[in-house]
Amino acid sequence: MARTKQIARNLNGGKALRKHLAIKVRKTVPAVGGVKKPHRYRAGTVALREIRQYQKTTDLLIRKLPFQRLVREISQVFKADLRFQSHAVLALQEAAEAYLVGLFEDTNLCAIHAKRVTIMSKDIQLARRIRGEAEKVMRKFKPAFGGVKKPHRYRAGTVALREIRKYQKTNDLLIRKLPFQRLVREISQVFKADLRFQSHAVLALQEAAEAYLVGLFEDTNLCAIHAKRVTIMSKDVQLARRIRGEAEKA
Known part of the structure; x- marks a missing residue:
């Protein structure tokens, strides 16, 4: 009769497996009446x-x-x-x-x-x-001396800055008078049909309107520069008017 090799069985294998499963279950079951781990909120939630x-x-x-x-x-x-x-x-x-x-x-x-x-x-x-609480620092520009310069192509924005400096030195009104008068009369017709204005009154209105627009455009330009942009967008105007207290806060 041929002999066969028998492999010895591990008698402790069943006990070890049951012990391992019991430890695993014990770890997953939460402790009753223990100290709860403090919850960590996301950044900004408590603020x-x-x-x-x-x-x-x-x-x-x-x-x-x-x-x-x-x-x-x-x-x-x-x-x-x-x-x-x-x-x-x-x-x-x-x-x-x-x-x-x-x-x-x-x-x-x-x-x-x-x-x-x-x-x-x-x-x-x-x-x-x-808000008008800080003094605006005005840059001092040196006056240009005489002499004929060779015509060349200026960089973008150079001519615009030159015109801005030129208009800042003058006290003349930039809006045409007749179109502004027609606009005033058109708006006044909404409130009263036979409303009339003196020429000095219309001139005072135009001066006030231009002064307001200049201040608003300065603040709007600051908002655009603050956002690291050159182009002025509608949200720049909205922010400037909101900080100046002219727009209702949502």
């Missing part, structure tokens, strides 16, 4: 929650005592024995917080306009400049 919370309240966010010390410290520069009532300091704090909230809103709009989330110092400078 937005705090913003909504503070927007619902009318409480002051700056601490009162540090603000009082700051007011007294500044007042000592002007007058040594100057005193304030508690209601006066409270009114100052409310005015300061209202101003800061408005400034931060406009600064945030400038940052979003530049396609950024982080607020930078140039956002605050642009917002203050459009």
Whole structure:
């Protein structure tokens, strides 16, 4: 009879497999009554929650005592024995917080306009400049001396800048008078049919309109430059008017 080789069976194999499955199940089952792992929120979630919370309240966010010390410290520069009532300091704090909230809103709009989330110092400078709080720095240009220059092709924008400087030196109105008068009369007919204007009144309206448009175009150009663009777009005009307080905030 031929002999056959028999392989020895592992008697402990079943126990080891059951032990491994039991450990695996034990790891997957959550512990009852244990300490829950703290949940980590996404970046900005907690900040937005705090913003909504503070927007619902009318409480002051700056601490009162540090603000009082700051007011007294500044007042000592002007007058040594100057005193304030508690209601006066409270009114100052409310005015300061209202101003800061408005400034931060406009600064945030400038940052979003530049396609950024982080607020930078140039956002605050642009917002203050459009609001009319910062002095506009005028560049001093050297006068051109006489002499005939050889005609050549100027770079893009050179002629436009030259015309801008020329118009800045004059006080003449740029809009034609007769078309502006017709526009004024056309608009006035909507309110009253037989409304008439003196020539000086129409001239004053034209001066006011041009002064407003020049200021608006300057602020709009700043918004376009802030967004690293040369072309002025409609959203630049909307941002400038919103910061100037002329457009209703959505």
